[in-house]
Amino acid sequence: DAGVIQSPRHEVTEMGQEVTLRCKPISGHNSLFWYRQTMMRGLELLIYFNNNVPIDDSGMPEDRFSAKMPNASFSTLKIQPSEPRDSAVYFCASSLTQGSNQPQHFGDGTRLSIL
């Protein structure tokens, strides 16, 4: 089975531009998570969906960030406008169900650089 697929793997863009990150979870997984990883702050949860519905978006830094999950096989994380401090590696992860016993399956991330 294919794992979690993220695109693009790398994105370099100028400050003020819109950035869209994409994620395809593992087929059959009902929960999807977006994380951001930086040296300074470590791994931060941005938002979490269950059955395509956003459950917890308290980690979204500000209104410039938005996430959608239009169907069970696709999610996007959008930053508009982007700023240099948004530079980080963004991970998408999915799990089979919503439950504390469920391990998460991570994609290989999108390395985002905002100039």
Place this chain on the structure above:
Amino acid sequence: AQSVTQLGSHVSVSEGALVLLRCNYSSSVPPYLFWYVQYPNQGLQLLLKYTTGATLVKGINGFEAEFKKSETSFHLTKPSAHMSDAAEYFCAVPGGSYIPTFGRGTSLIVHP
């Protein structure tokens, strides 16, 4: 809410030496604990999972972790380090709203 503390942001060992990566959870006994590994330029992947009742949990690549309630610990070990073990290791515990809480991670450096 549950939390985990990983002692030591970096651990350096020689190839063939024992690997010990430390993780302590907050006071109440969690039903589950996880160790994940992150290789360079990759996402996290599950190394092993603890469920209530087990004490020694075996994972992939020769790693294992021992749950010690008296010490609130779930340390990760491997008898003999290999160069390919160089990676970042994360301990995680269930937090609120079914969301895992990850530790800050420990970078394992393996010297030839």
